[in-house]
Structure formats: structure tokens, C-alpha cells
Amino acid sequence: MGILDKIQEIEHEISRTQKNKATEYHLGLLKAKIAKLRQQLLEPTGKAGQKGEGFDVMKSGDARVALIGFPSVGKSTLLNTLTSTHSESASYEFTTLTCIPGVVEYNGANIQLLDLPGIIEGAAQGKGRGRQVIAVARTADLIVIMLDATKGEIQRQLLEKELEQVGIRLNTRKPNIYFKQKKGGGVSFNAMVPLTKCNERMVQLILHEYKIFNAEVLFREDCTSDDFVDVILGNRVYMPCLYVYNKIDQISIEEVDRLARQPHTVVVSCNMKMNLDFLLDSVWEHLALLRVYTKKRGEKPDFEGGLILRQGATVEHVCHVIHRTIAQAFKYALVWGQSTKYNPQRVGLSHLMADEDVIQIVKK
Structure with a gap:
């Protein structure tokens, strides 16, 4: 029986199964099995399977x-x-x-x-x-x-x-679940919030399906069994x-x-x-891109050549974009814009930048 036939068979079983408290573990296991089979489809083994992947x-x-x-x-x-x-x-x-x-x-x-x-x-x-x-x-x-x-x-x-x-x-966004495989000690399960969509037994069953018998699991938010399967696979x-x-x-x-x-x-x-x-x-x-403009001491900001960065970029990222050696000689930076409490504000390498900020870097 091929992988596609197995997937179809499990999907057919899921559609036939009534959704209630008694069948939730069974359905959770079936979903874990489907995810496992789809993983095999996505990652074909051997050179022939990899041929022609992607443009x-x-x-x-x-x-x-x-x-x-x-x-x-x-x-x-x-x-x-x-x-x-x-x-x-x-x-x-x-x-x-x-x-x-x-x-x-x-x-x-x-x-x-x-x-x-x-x-x-x-x-x-x-x-x-x-x-x-x-x-x-x-x-x-x-x-x-x-x-x-x-x-x-x-x-x-x-x-x-x-x-x-x-x-x-x-x-x-990625489910806020900490998961780490260990060499021994069994499964250690904890949750920081009350769980309504998943529980310890379901987690154990899913881990056994993936032949994982030693692991540390911590739910930091109320996630479903599908979210947990995504975290185990780690390629989502x-x-x-x-x-x-x-x-x-x-x-x-x-x-x-x-x-x-x-x-x-x-x-x-x-x-x-x-x-x-x-x-x-x-x-x-x-x-979620940011434009950051640079300024030299005693000169007006350069609004023509802005630096394009990702949201969450810090002053350190700006230094690396300008030149990789700047961060080593960095003393402090002066920033004008939405990310500051007052203009200009003297900041360090970890300061988060906002869109259309102006930055002047002072070296040692």
C-alpha cells in the first residue's frame, strides 16, 4: 500500500469517526499518523526523489x-x-x-x-x-x-x-511549546496555563507514535494536539x-x-x-519592513539611501548592514524617531529600531 493510499484511508476513518470526548484520543492519534505520512511524502528518500524539487x-x-x-x-x-x-x-x-x-x-x-x-x-x-x-x-x-x-x-x-x-x-505564529528530546528519564510534562485542547495523555500517545520515549515538554499556552505535532516535526x-x-x-x-x-x-x-x-x-x-536613515555628525540625514531592515532589528543589525567592522568599534548611537522617548536619544547596540528612524553612530 502506497503512502497516498494510507493517507486516504486514515482521512476516511477520521471523516467516519464522531467527534466527542470518548474519541478525542483516537482522532489525535490518527492526525499524528497523517502528519507523519505527509512528512515522508515531502522528504522523498534517494536521489531520484529529490530530482526536480523547486525552481x-x-x-x-x-x-x-x-x-x-x-x-x-x-x-x-x-x-x-x-x-x-x-x-x-x-x-x-x-x-x-x-x-x-x-x-x-x-x-x-x-x-x-x-x-x-x-x-x-x-x-x-x-x-x-x-x-x-x-x-x-x-x-x-x-x-x-x-x-x-x-x-x-x-x-x-x-x-x-x-x-x-x-x-x-x-x-x-509558532505554538509556544518547549520540546526537547532527551537520552533518558522518560517524558517530563508541564503546563504553565490550564489546557482545554490537549492533555498529558494525548502528548504521551503522540510521542509514542513518533517513537519518542524520553523528552521534556512544556506548554506555555493552550495549544491543540495538531500544534504539538507541528512542534515535534519542527519543519513547519x-x-x-x-x-x-x-x-x-x-x-x-x-x-x-x-x-x-x-x-x-x-x-x-x-x-x-x-x-x-x-x-x-x-x-x-x-x-513588516523598516526604513532606517543614517546621519553623519554635523550633517543632515541621508533620506535618499535608506537601509531596509526587518521588524525587530536592533542598532547592532544596522551596524552590520553598514559594515561588519562597525559593531566592534561601536561606542554609542544617537537615534531620532518613533523608537525613542526623546530626540535624540543615546542608545546601545540592543536598542530596537522603528520605521523611518534616523541614526548617527559614534565610534570609540
């Missing part, structure tokens, strides 16, 4: 955005409109057959936009070019799911399911996602309004170039 696209710019969607939803049209790259676009399906990169210049940052081939249902199992598309998606900083506004919510649910199956978690990718509904010129204004009010959603029309400015604003916001 060879060099990472460039300050951030990478992957365009994912079914065929003919307007991914290539969007890339052609926003960048100077030409991606073949036509009204028939599967026009794009490989990954085409383009660069969008926005707020002083170079954002790499990848037009990936349309994926079909069953992509996680390797149908179409699903495996390669998903391998590239895992390396992105943001996923933009392109949807056809005329086809409703079905496309969105199918794509979310495909990405979920390959370990890409959209718009969620948690990333922001933006849903872009295209072809809004073909639906009613009430439907446009309903779609636009959903979280993490932007409505556009690529052919009529409607709302593309707001789309770029949303991409910037979801990427």
Missing part, C-alpha cells in the same frame, strides 16, 4: 513574495503591471510553465516578486508542478494568494488546504499571507465590499489597474 531562482532584493494561485487568475498580468518583467499571459490555462521573477521598487526597497505556475488540486501530492511551486513558496517572506473574484471562496479553501498539507501555516513554516481577489470589474459592488472587508484581503482588477496602489501598501505592511 532554481536566486534570492535577491530585500524581501521575496511568492504569487500562488490556480491557472488563469491573473498572476502573470499582475507581475507585468507591477514590474518591468514580461511574463507570458493569455486567456488559456497553464500559460506560465516555470518560475518568473520580477522586482518591485517600493519605499526604497527592492521586493522580489515570483510568478509561479498555476497549481491544481492535489499539488501537495505532486500533481501538476505543485511540488516545485510549494518548495519555492517555503523560501518566501510573504505569500500572495491570487484568487478569481468570480469563483467565490472555493479556490481559497482548496489552496489553504494544499499549503496546510505541506507544512506552511498562514497568518499564524509560519508566514504572513495576503489574499488578492482579481477581476472585481466582473462582480457586483456588494460582493466587492463583502470581499474587501475580510482580514488580510485586497480586491483588485489587474486588467483595469484598479486598487494596485493599496495592494503594494498591504504587501509592505505584511512584510
Whole structure:
């Protein structure tokens, strides 16, 4: 029996099983088994299995955005409109057959936009070019799911399911669970909060399924058994996602309004170039990039060449971006902007920067 058949059999059993207090352990175990089998699908053994994984696209710019969607939803049209790259676009399906990169210049940052081939249902199992598309998606900083506004919510649910199956978690953060395998001593289980979705017995059963008999587990928040399986596997990718509904010129204004009010959603029309400015604003916001401007002593800040950093960047990160030797000779920095209590504020290497801060570095 192949892996796919085993997965189908377990899925069928889950659908037949009633969800109640008596069956929760059984369902938890079945879900753990499915996650284990999908892991084997994702990581084929031997050279033959690894062949053809991913499209060879060099990472460039300050951030990478992957365009994912079914065929003919307007991914290539969007890339052609926003960048100077030409991606073949036509009204028939599967026009794009490989990954085409383009660069969008926005707020002083170079954002790499990848037009990936349309994926079909069953992509996680390797149908179409699903495996390669998903391998590239895992390396992105943001996923933009392109949807056809005329086809409703079905496309969105199918794509979310495909990405979920390959370990890409959209718009969620990593579960706050500490997990460490040990050489002996059995399973040590603790929770800092009351647990309502999982318990010690469930944790033990899941660990046994993965043949782990010695481990330290600490739940710092109320998580589900699925979250715990994700932590054990350790290869899950948690990333922001933006849903872009295209072809809004073909639906009613009430439907446009309903779609636009959903979280993490932007409505556009690529052919009529409607709302593309707001789309770029949303991409910037979801990427959580910062612009930091530098200043020399006695001179005005350089607002032309800002440094592009990730959210959570400190003064030390700024030093490394300017030159790798600056941090060693660092004495203090003067910062003007939203991250300070007063302007200028004298700060150390661990000071967190905010968007559009100005920094002057003083060396020893």
C-alpha cells in the first residue's frame, strides 16, 4: 500500500469517526499518523526523489513574495503591471510553465516578486508542478494568494488546504511549546496555563507514535494536539499571507465590499489597474519592513539611501548592514524617531529600531 493510499484511508476513518470526548484520543492519534505520512511524502528518500524539487531562482532584493494561485487568475498580468518583467499571459490555462521573477521598487526597497505556475488540486501530492511551486513558496517572506473574484471562496479553501498539507501555516505564529528530546528519564510534562485542547495523555500517545520515549515538554499556552505535532516535526513554516481577489470589474459592488472587508484581503482588477496602489501598501505592511536613515555628525540625514531592515532589528543589525567592522568599534548611537522617548536619544547596540528612524553612530 502506497503512502497516498494510507493517507486516504486514515482521512476516511477520521471523516467516519464522531467527534466527542470518548474519541478525542483516537482522532489525535490518527492526525499524528497523517502528519507523519505527509512528512515522508515531502522528504522523498534517494536521489531520484529529490530530482526536480523547486525552481532554481536566486534570492535577491530585500524581501521575496511568492504569487500562488490556480491557472488563469491573473498572476502573470499582475507581475507585468507591477514590474518591468514580461511574463507570458493569455486567456488559456497553464500559460506560465516555470518560475518568473520580477522586482518591485517600493519605499526604497527592492521586493522580489515570483510568478509561479498555476497549481491544481492535489499539488501537495505532486500533481501538476505543485511540488516545485510549494518548495519555492517555503523560501518566501510573504505569500500572495491570487484568487478569481468570480469563483467565490472555493479556490481559497482548496489552496489553504494544499499549503496546510505541506507544512506552511498562514497568518499564524509558532505554538509556544518547549520540546526537547532527551537520552533518558522518560517524558517530563508541564503546563504553565490550564489546557482545554490537549492533555498529558494525548502528548504521551503522540510521542509514542513518533517513537519518542524520553523528552521534556512544556506548554506555555493552550495549544491543540495538531500544534504539538507541528512542534515535534519542527519543519513547519509560519508566514504572513495576503489574499488578492482579481477581476472585481466582473462582480457586483456588494460582493466587492463583502470581499474587501475580510482580514488580510485586497480586491483588485489587474486588467483595469484598479486598487494596485493599496495592494503594494498591504504587501509592505505584511512584510513588516523598516526604513532606517543614517546621519553623519554635523550633517543632515541621508533620506535618499535608506537601509531596509526587518521588524525587530536592533542598532547592532544596522551596524552590520553598514559594515561588519562597525559593531566592534561601536561606542554609542544617537537615534531620532518613533523608537525613542526623546530626540535624540543615546542608545546601545540592543536598542530596537522603528520605521523611518534616523541614526548617527559614534565610534570609540
